[in-house]
Amino acid sequence: xxxxxxxxxxxxxxxxxxxxxxxxxxxxxxxxxxxxxxxxxxxxxxxxxxxxxxxxxxxxxxxxxxxxxxxxxxxxxxxxxxxxxxxxxxxxxxxxxxxxxxxxxxxxxxxxxxxxxxxxxxxxxxxxxxxxxxxxxxxxxxxxxxxxxxxxxxxxxxxxxxxxxxxxxxxxxxxxxxxxxxxxxxxxxxxxxxxxxxxxxxxxxxxxxxxxxxxxxxxxxxxxxxxxxxxxxxxxxxxxxxxxxxxxxxxxxxxxxxxxxxxxxxxxxxxxxxxxxxxxxxxxxxxxxxxxxxxxxxxxxxxxxxxxxxxxxxxxxxxxxxxxxxxxxxxxxxxxxxxxxxxxxxxx
Amino acid sequence: xxxxxxxxxxxxxxxxxxxxxxxxxxxxxxxxxxxxxxxxxxxxxxxxxxxxxxxxxxxxxxxxxxxxxxxxxxxxxxxxxxxxxxxxxxxxxxxxxxxxxxxxxxxxxxxxxxxxxxxxxxxxxxxxxxxxxxxxxxxxxxxxxxxxxxxxxxxxxxxxxxxxxxxxxxxxxxxxxxxxxxxxxxxxxxxxxxxxxxxxxxxxxxxxxxxxxxxxxxxxxxxxxxxxxxxxxxxxxxxxxxxxxxxxxxxxxxxxxxxxxxxxxxxxxxxxxxxxxxxxxxxxxxxxxxxxxxxxxxxxxxxxxxxxxxxxxxxxxxxxxxxxxxxxxxxxxxxxxxxxxxxxxxxx
DNA sequence: GTGAAAGCGCTAACAA
DNA sequence: TTGTTAGCGCTTTCAC
Numbered sequence: 001x002x003x004x005x006x007x008x009x010x011x012x013x014x015x016x017x018x019x020x021x022x023x024x025x026x027x028x029x030x031x032x033x034x035x036x037x038x039x040x041x042x043x044x045x046x047x048x049x050x051x052x053x054x055x056x057x058x059x060x061x062x063x064x065x066x067x068x069x070x071x072x073x074x075x076x077x078x079x080x081x082x083x084x085x086x087x088x089x090x091x092x093x094x095x096x097x098x099x100x101x102x103x104x105x106x107x108x109x110x111x112x113x114x115x116x117x118x119x120x121x122x123x124x125x126x127x128x129x130x131x132x133x134x135x136x137x138x139x140x141x142x143x144x145x146x147x148x149x150x151x152x153x154x155x156x157x158x159x160x161x162x163x164x165x166x167x168x169x170x171x172x173x174x175x176x177x178x179x180x181x182x183x184x185x186x187x188x189x190x191x192x193x194x195x196x197x198x199x200x201x202x203x204x205x206x207x208x209x210x211x212x213x214x215x216x217x218x219x220x221x222x223x224x225x226x227x228x229x230x231x232x233x234x235x236x237x238x239x240x241x242x243x244x245x246x247x248x249x250x251x252x253x254x255x256x257x258x259x260x261x262x263x264x265x266x267x268x269x270x271x272x273x274x275x276x277x278x279x280x281x282x283x284x285x286x287x288x289x290x291x292x293x294x295x296x297x298x299x300x301x302x303x304x305x306x307x308x309x310x311x312x313x314x315x316x317x318x319x320x321x322x323x324x325x326x327x328x329x330x331x332x333x334x335x336x337x338x339x340x341x342x343x344x345x346x347x348x
Numbered sequence: 349x350x351x352x353x354x355x356x357x358x359x360x361x362x363x364x365x366x367x368x369x370x371x372x373x374x375x376x377x378x379x380x381x382x383x384x385x386x387x388x389x390x391x392x393x394x395x396x397x398x399x400x401x402x403x404x405x406x407x408x409x410x411x412x413x414x415x416x417x418x419x420x421x422x423x424x425x426x427x428x429x430x431x432x433x434x435x436x437x438x439x440x441x442x443x444x445x446x447x448x449x450x451x452x453x454x455x456x457x458x459x460x461x462x463x464x465x466x467x468x469x470x471x472x473x474x475x476x477x478x479x480x481x482x483x484x485x486x487x488x489x490x491x492x493x494x495x496x497x498x499x500x501x502x503x504x505x506x507x508x509x510x511x512x513x514x515x516x517x518x519x520x521x522x523x524x525x526x527x528x529x530x531x532x533x534x535x536x537x538x539x540x541x542x543x544x545x546x547x548x549x550x551x552x553x554x555x556x557x558x559x560x561x562x563x564x565x566x567x568x569x570x571x572x573x574x575x576x577x578x579x580x581x582x583x584x585x586x587x588x589x590x591x592x593x594x595x596x597x598x599x600x601x602x603x604x605x606x607x608x609x610x611x612x613x614x615x616x617x618x619x620x621x622x623x624x625x626x627x628x629x630x631x632x633x634x635x636x637x638x639x640x641x642x643x644x645x646x647x648x649x650x651x652x653x654x655x656x657x658x659x660x661x662x663x664x665x666x667x668x669x670x671x672x673x674x675x676x677x678x679x680x681x682x683x684x685x686x687x688x689x690x691x692x693x694x695x696x
Numbered sequence: 697g698t699g700a701a702a703g704c705g706c707t708a709a710c711a712a
Numbered sequence: 713t714t715g716t717t718a719g720c721g722c723t724t725t726c727a728c
Contacts, residue, residue: 001462001490003705014715019707029713044486046461050401051705054720059398061441069430070641075423082417082444091458093409094442096430110439113394114349114721138392142349264644271619271647293418296612297645299619351721362699367723377697399721402704462705 002045011035022047061091062320063116065107067124067151069096072263072294073309074122077149080313081120088321090117101126105135112138118145118320123153128194131155145323149316150195152335159319160335163307165195168340169202172259172287172305175342177210181257181285187245187269188261189222199261218255220248222265241265246272249284260288270298270347286347295345303345308338350393359383370395409439410668411464413455415472415499417444420611420642421657422470425497428661429468436669438465449474453483460486466493466668471501476542479503493671497664498543500683507667508683511655513543516688517550518557520607520635520653523690525558529605529633535593535617536609537570547609566603568596570613589613594620597632608636618646618695634695643693651693656686 004022008015013032021028021036022045039045053059062085066074078094085092093116095107104124111119119139127133133155139146146158169186176184186203190196200219207214222241245268249255260266266288270280278284280300287303288295295302315336342348352370356363361380369376369384370393387393401407410433414422426442433440441464443455452472459467467487475481481503487494494506517534524532534551538544548567555562570589593616597603608614614636618628626632628648635651636643643650663684690696 001705005705015705016707016716017714019705020714023707027713032713044490046457048402048462048705050398050407050462051720052707053398054396054402054704054722055706055708057720069417069423069427070420072418072420072423075417075420078442079417079444082442086443091441091463093439094426094430095434096427109394114396114398115439142392267645271645275622275647294645297615297619297642299623349721353721363721364700364723365698367721368698371723375697380697396721399704400723402706402720403722403724405704 001048002043003048004045007036007039007043007045010039059115059117060089061093061116062317063095063107063111063119064092065095065097065104065111065119065121067097067099067122069094072291073150073307076291076309077122077313077316080310081317082313083310084314084317085321088317090317090321097124099125101130101132101135108135108139112142112144116144118147118324120147120149120316120320122149123151125151125193128153129192145320147316147320147323149312151193153194157331157333159323159333161312161316161319162335162337163195163312163340164337165198166202166205168305168307169199169259169261170206172342173203173206174210176257176259176285176287176348177206179285182211183215183218183252183254184257184259185218185220185248185252185255186259186261187220187222187248187265189241189265190262191221196261203259203261217252220244242268242272245269246276249273249276249278255284257285258287260286263288263290263294266290266302266304267294267298270300270302274299281347287342292344298347300347301345303342303348305340305342306344307340312338349396350391351396352393355384355387355391355393358387407463407465408437409441409464410665411443411455411459411467412440413443413445413452413459413467413469415445415447415470417442420639421498421655424639424657425470425661425664428658428663429665430661431658432662432665433669436665438665438669445472447473449478449480449483456483456487460490460492464492466495466672468495468497468664468668470497471499473499473541476501477540493668495664495668495671497660499541501542505679505681507671507681509660509664509667510683510685511543511660511688512685513546514550514553516653516655517547517607517609518554520690521551521554522558524605524607524633524635524696525554527633530559531563531566531600531602532605532607533566533568533596533600533603534607534609535568535570535596535613537589537613538610539569544609551607551609565600568592590616590620593617594624597621597626598624603632605633606635608634611636611638611642614638614650614652615642615646618648618650622647629695635690640692646695648695649693651690651696653688653690654692655688660686 004015004018008018018036021033064081068074082092097103101124104127133153136156148158149161152160173184188196204214222244258269260269270286273280273284290304295304352363352366356366366384369381412429416422430440445451449472452475481501484504496506497509500508521532536544552562606617608617617634621628621632638652643652
C-alpha cells in the first residue's frame with residue numbers, strides 16, 4: 001500500500017502538502033495539486049481508511065446482527081441494508097446470531113470495540129424467550145447508536161422499525177370476511193415469537209370483530225414448545241407439520257379460508273389442499289407470508305402478505321445514520337411501522 | 349470509549365505500563381496487572397481495534413463480494429463464511445454486486461483502501477459475460493490475498509473453491525441410467541453461466557457415454573439470451589417457464605427422468621408433473637438442485653443434488669486466511685473442488 | 697518493574 | 713503557498 005509519505009518523498013514536498021493536495025485544498029497551488037494527483041493515480045494511491053478512522057473517530061461502518069441469514073426474510077432485509085448503507089457511504093459488517101443469545105452477546109462485544117459507528121439488530125429467538133436484554137443495554141449506555149428491527153423489545157429505548165403484524169392479519173381476516181368467507185383458519189409455526197403473537201392476536205381480534213367469536217378449533221399451532229431452528233428443520237415439516245396441516249384441512253368442518261402466519265405453512269397448505277382435490281381458491285382461499293419468488297413454489301401460486309423486508313432494511317439504515325449524525329443525546333426515539341400489502345398469486 | 353490514556357491517568361502509571369499490563373506482560377508486577385485489569389473491567393475498557401489495525405497493519409477483517417444474497421445458494425455460502433471467519437477471529441464486510449460488473453468494481457475499490465486483509469469473491473454474471481477481469485487483476489497486483497468461489501475464471505490466478513458441476517450431473521445421469529431410465533431430460537435456466545455450461549456438458553458427455561448419443565430434444569433451455577435477474581423474476585417463471593416445462597413434460601415421448609440444473613426448475617417440474625397426474629417417481633424420476641428446505645416445497649419432495657454451499661463458504665475462508673498468514677509470495681494456487689451429493693426427497 | 701519516545705497513516709492548527 | 717508539529721490509541725524498543 002502506497003502512503004502519503006512515499007508520495008511526498010517522490011515529489012520532494014511535505015506530507016501535509018500532499019494531504020492537502022489530495023483533498024483539493026484551496027491553500028495549495030493548482031500546479032502542485034496536479035502534480036500530486038497525477039502521481040497518486042499513477043501509483044494507484046488510496047487513502048488509508050483505517051488511519052482516517054483513527055483520526056476522525058468515525059469508521060463509516062455499520063454493524064448488522066441478524067438472527068438467521070438462511071431465513072429469506074432476513075436475507076432481504078440484509079439486501080436492503082447493504083443498498084441503503086452503500087448509498088449513504090457506509091460499509092456493513094455482518095453477523096448472524098443463529099437465534100442464540102450467547103452469539104448475540106459475542107457479536108455485540110466485537111462491535112463494541114470501536115469498529116462501527118452504529119448497530120442494526122434483530123433479536124435472537126433465545127434472547128426474546130429469556131427476556132433478558134442487559135447486553136443490549138450496555139451498548140446504549142456506551143452511547144452507540146442502535147436501531148432494532150423486526151424482532152424488538154419494549155425494554156430497550158432506541159429507534160425501531162417493524163411491520164404491522166397485528167394489522168396485517170386483522171385486515172386480511174376483514175378482507176376475507178368481506179369476500180364472504182365464514183370459517184377462516186389460522187396456521188402458525190411461530191407462536192413463540194413476539195411477531196407470531198402479534199399475528200395471532202390480530203387474527204383473534206378480527207375473528208371476534210367480524211364473526212362475534214374466535215373459534216379455537218380454527219387455529220392450528222405447529223411446533224409450539226419448540227423453536228425456530230426446529231421449524232426450519234425440513235424433516236419436521238415433511239412429517240409432523242405436513243400431517244397436521246393435512247388433518248386440519250381435511251377435518252375442519254366448513255373451512256373456507258386459511259391464513260398462514262409463516263413463510264412455509266402457506267405454501268404447504270396450498271400444495272396439500274391441491275393434493276386433497278380442493279378447488280383453490282374457489283372452495284378454499286389461502287393467504288400466507290413470503291414473497292413473489294417463494295410463492296411460485298406452490299400450485300396454484302400462493303397469495304401473500306408482503307412484508308417489504310427490503311424496505312425495512314433500508315429504512316433502518318436511514319434511521320441509524322440519521323441518529324449517528326445527530327450528536328444530540330436526545331432520546332425521543334421513533335418506532336416506524338412498515339405497512340404490509342397483500343397481493344399476487346391466485347390462491348385468494 | 350475509554351482509552352489506555354484514561355486508565356493510566358486514573359492509576360497514576362504510564363500508558364505503556366497499562367498497555368503491557370493489559371497484555372499480561374512478564375515485565376509488569378502481578379500487583380500492577382491486577383490493579384490495571386480490575387479498573388479496566390470496571391470501566392468496561394475495550395482495546396480500540398482501529399488503533400490496533402493501524403499499528404499492526406492487519407484489520408482482521410475479510411471482504412466478501414457475492415453476486416446475489418437473495419439467491420439461497422449464496423446466502424448459505426455467506427453463512428458458512430461468517431461461521432468460519434468468526435472461528436478464526438475475523439470479521440466480514442459484505443457486498444452484493446447484484447450481478448453488475450460496475451458494482452463489483454466499486455466494491456473492489458472500497459475494499460482496496462486498507463479495510464480488509466483479504467477478499468472472497470464470486471463473480472457477477474455481467475463480468476463473466478463480458479469476460480473482462482482487469483479490475484480483479486488490480487487487486488492481485490496489489491498483493492491482496494484473494495479467493496474466488498463458485499463463479500470463477502481461468503484468467504485470474506488465485507486460490508479457488510468450486511463444486512464439481514460437470515461430475516455432479518454426469519454422475520446423476522449415470523445413476524439414473526443404472527436405475528433403468530432410458531430417456532433422461534435436462535432442464536436449465538442458467539445456460540449463460542459458466543456453471544450452467546459445466547452442467548450441460550456433464551449431461552451431454554454422460555448421455556453419449558451411457559446412451560450412445562445426446563438427443564437435443566431432451567434438453568430444455570429456459571430463459572436463454574436473458575440473464576439471472578430475469579430468471580429470478582417470478583413473473584417469468586409463472587408464465588413462460590411454467591408453460592415450457594409443462595409442454596416439455598407432456599410432449600417429450602418416452603421421458604422417464606428429468607435433471608434440473610437450477611434451483612427452481614426442479615421444484616416446478618415436480619409440481620407440474622403431479623398436476624399432469626404423472627406418477628413421480630414411478631413413471632418419472634426428477635432430480636434437481638437446491639437443499640432440504642426448498643425441496644420441501646414440491647410434492648412429492650424433490651430429490652436434490654446438494655452443493656454443500658456452507659462448506660464452500662467455510663473452505664474459502666480457510667484458504668483465504670491461510671494465504672493471508674503465509675507471507676511468501678509463492679504462487680502455487682490451489683483449486684479445491686467440493687463434492688456434491690444426491691439425496692433426500694422422494695422424486696427419484 | 698516502570699516510563700519515555702517513536703511510529704503506524706492521516707489531518708489540521710499554526711508557523712514560516 | 714508550503715512546512716512543522718501534534719495527536720488520534722495503541723504497541724514496542726530502549727532507558728532508567
